[in-house]
Amino acid sequence: MKEGFIEVSGGKVWYQIHNEEAKGIPLLVLHGGPGSSSFSMQGLSELAIDRRVIIFDQLGCGRSDRPNDDSLWILERFVQEVAQVRESLGLEDVHILGHSWGTTLAAAYYLSGALGIKSIIFSSPCLSAPLWQEDQKKNLKKLPREIQDIIAISEENETTDTPEYLKAIEVFNNHFVCRLNPYPEHLKKGKSYRNPHVYQLMWGPSEFTVKGNLKSFDCTGDLSQIQIPTLYTCGKFDEATPESTEYFSSLTPNGKFHVFENSAHMAYIEEPEEYLTVMNEFLKSIH
Numbered sequence: 001m002k003e004g005f006i007e008v009s010g011g012k013v014w015y016q017i018h019n020e021e022a023k024g025i026p027l028l029v030l031h032g033g034p035g036s037s038s039f040s041m042q043g044l045s046e047l048a049i050d051r052r053v054i055i056f057d058q059l060g061c062g063r064s065d066r067p068n069d070d071s072l073w074i075l076e077r078f079v080q081e082v083a084q085v086r087e088s089l090g091l092e093d094v095h096i097l098g099h100s101w102g103t104t105l106a107a108a109y110y111l112s113g114a115l116g117i118k119s120i121i122f123s124s125p126c127l128s129a130p131l132w133q134e135d136q137k138k139n140l141k142k143l144p145r146e147i148q149d150i151i152a153i154s155e156e157n158e159t160t161d162t163p164e165y166l167k168a169i170e171v172f173n174n175h176f177v178c179r180l181n182p183y184p185e186h187l188k189k190g191k192s193y194r195n196p197h198v199y200q201l202m203w204g205p206s207e208f209t210v211k212g213n214l215k216s217f218d219c220t221g222d223l224s225q226i227q228i229p230t231l232y233t234c235g236k237f238d239e240a241t242p243e244s245t246e247y248f249s250s251l252t253p254n255g256k257f258h259v260f261e262n263s264a265h266m267a268y269i270e271e272p273e274e275y276l277t278v279m280n281e282f283l284k285s286i287h
Helices: 041-047 075-089 101-111 129-140 145-157 165-178 185-193 196-202 220-225 242-250 272-284
Strands: 002-008 009-019 026-031 051-056 094-099 115-123 231-235 254-259
Touching: 002 075, 009 075, 009 185, 026 041, 026 075, 026 101, 041 051, 041 185, 041 272, 051 075, 075 242, 094 101, 101 115, 101 220, 115 272, 129 145, 129 165, 129 242, 220 242, 231 242, 231 272, 242 254, 254 272
Parallel strands: 026 051, 026 094, 094 115, 115 231, 231 254
Antiparallel strands: 002 009, 009 051
16 A cells, blocks of 8 residues: 655645556445545555555545645535546546546546546435435435424524434434444544535535535536446435436436445445445456
């Protein structure tokens, strides 16, 4: 395993390469967020059987630089960042796996005209901010009325930092983000790698109300342009609902669709063996 830093627009990003000598087409992983990190996705290094797997922390979070410049936190600069990482590491041909916000970034990067992308994996996709917001409101209705009311009132009054609200969000997360109980101890450490400011600026105060600069992002009308093999996956109880994920897949000429039956938003942690098997089979099917 090799690690280091790459100069990108705005600072340096930290990266890891697993199985550097492998000859297969490498896999580049784009983590969720925005402003999260690759910390929870280290298990994807297991995909480095006959290919390199590259994991990196996007600028502003994780082990990467955290510049104090709000002009950097826009989708277009992150697209540029992916191109700079590829160029620096000499990734002429590449598979891309994006998770959550990482799928927003993967789609925007591909649709920018990037060449040499052999396939895309949209893991728990967020390809339409308005649809995501709509889906979370539907998910919310599946929770006890008391929890719904706390979240609705807090959102309306912009009091999303109270202990009451945070406890209600924990209930939501236990249903739709990660259903493991207890939550893996080592993953709790990952919270220190996040940068909430980037999330706030790009997305907003919560999952339910998109107020950041991604609020109008919607590439559903462009999914027919993705001509390469494409895999869409989600958990049965995912924030990225099976209905929306299958819908995205139906718009893509070479789209495949898979649901992890015992997962929410973090199938790579909730069902790691199944997740790795599905990813490996898809990647091996592409020549």
